Amino acid sequence: MREPKLISPSLLARTALAAAPLLLGQTLVRVTEEGEIRCRIVETESYGGAEDRGSHAFGNRRTNRTEVMFAAGGIAYVYLIYGMYSCLNVVVGEMDDPQAVLIRAVEPLSESDQELMLRHRGRFSGKAANLSNGPGKLCRALRIDRSLNGYPLVRAGGVLRLESGDAADELPIVQCPRINIDYAGEYALKPWRFYIDGNPYVSVKDKHPMPWRG
DNA sequence: TATCGGATTGACT
């Protein structure tokens, strides 16, 4: 077994569009009072730049909520959606350029990881993948909420951190339009969602996914 | 201050 290692900061200095596929296969580590949970990122979405109408920071909208998106890459952007679910983003890119990658699905790396995640999910039914096959679900399973907004993700010993996992160029990565952003006009059609093809934890399989070529 | 609606989910028809 390889020594766990934080992911390369250079990956997080890229734009969201470049970083989103590269985050697939990487390891997300969450430490709670109950123990450490390790999981693999299997689905992401890019929200990048002032011109992306789907992004909270569209038009360089700089508010209390979006402020963390303007920081240099390497911290978490966690927001509350529909009054009841948290969503986790990885802020990437240069300072003052709002770039973030939404983590939409993760897969527990071991049975003990799965058990801890299960304990954090209140009601739960159906197939195992329902544990964390969606942005709100994975935040429940990993006990992530807005108290972690702005948290640094590349710090050894951090309670939420990114470690290197599988290399993206060895994975069957596909891309397709993002989910639930009808308000974004033509930007709702951009193929800025990425996932590991065939992975059971992917939230929604696209009808016509395109192979991603790094 | 008031209003609108959301980068979702689970329950139900």
Place this chain on the structure above:
DNA sequence: GTCAATCCGATAG
């Protein structure tokens, strides 16, 4: 397939 839960951010007034 439909729909409501439930809070707060963004915007209008």
